[in-house]
Amino acid sequence: MDVEALFSSRDHWTESWKLNVELIESLRIGPPAGQTDLAVAVTLTQLLHQDFVSYGTDCKDMRLNDDNVQLVIKAHRAVLERLALEPPVWPFRTFDGPHGFGTYWRNHDMRNSWQARRDCIESILGPTRDTLEQLQELEYESRFTQRPPGRFKNLIFAADGTKPEIVLRDAVNNDVEIVRNADNCLIFSDTLPPQGLTWRQMIAWWIKNYDPDSDEQTAASSLYRRLFRSLDSPPEQLLLITYCARYAQPDGLDLPALIPQVYLHYDPYTRKSGKQSGSLYRQRMDFLLLPPDGSRIVIEVDGVQHYSHKNPPDEQGNVTHIASPRLYSQMVAEDRRLRLARYEIYRFGGWELTQPHGEQLLTDFFDELLKQHRPPTSA
16 A cells, blocks of 8 residues: 555645545455455554654655544544554644644754654654554465464453353354353453564453553553462463563563463363364463464463373372373364464473472573564564
8 A cells, every 4th residue: 555545636736636535434344345454554653754854854755734634634543543553642732833743853952954844743653654564574474374263253261160062053164152250251352463472462461351441560560460260280381470570671562472371262062062063172272472473372272181081089099190092182183283274382381380490491482482483673
């Protein structure tokens, strides 16, 4: 999408441009047919950058005026929010007038410097432009990689208490409904941003749906505690603690969020009836990561129940287990199915995470995993 597509006409005598106001207003709801929010965001960022720089220098090539520039800024904000990006903070909203760019630069020692005005606009829009360029690079690279098929719709996760009962209401649109125990779990159904599902995005979702009066730090702590409550196994708890410690590092909020106890879409009633079509052996993933390269990473922590049956206690009350080829076969069969659906699967034995080196083992693993799935750096 180019900048000229935002204008319905241009007067070649006066060199004035006529903004397509109807189109600009529609961008606040969604992109035009055949376009993406990313393409629209890039175009609006380019238009605003060019026009404010032009106004602050020689006023050549300006397309907008005080009457319509605010419409473009509002559309720009809406599109960025759909991409889960932070919109720029504008210290002015127009070109002229008491709240315009001209008044702003006169009040901030930029009266005699075109470069200072350019730098001012760059400080406002530059970070947004750089982030959009990274997303464009991700989008380009995704054309040459095999990503999981299908469209992200929702996550049902972190059940705290009785498991939710989930049914498939619409097999065509993959619409699911929780018919019991919905209050025990969390449901994320926001649009999945191109940069994957980050911890920052999860915090924003938590504030919006569960804790509207909290600041980011308080909400992050509250969300973390809620996720931790969904875990019963000490090895799983260690994995969550070890990974989430990274959120406190510089730029840690922009790491992929580690989502525990993610329910797959299945129909338990189909399974009870003995009809296997549409049902899954594995009802839940231990952990899921949705990194910025579009991949889906499953992490499983295997307790003894994954591959053996418990024997009755002996006379001394000791409990032993017997290996079960059937359980093991079911587990690896589901792994094959998920891998063919282009998920990455990593398994830890619960025992190895209870050893003294368990935390270091996890730290080293996540170092390497995030290295392989990090977003490209901008040139």
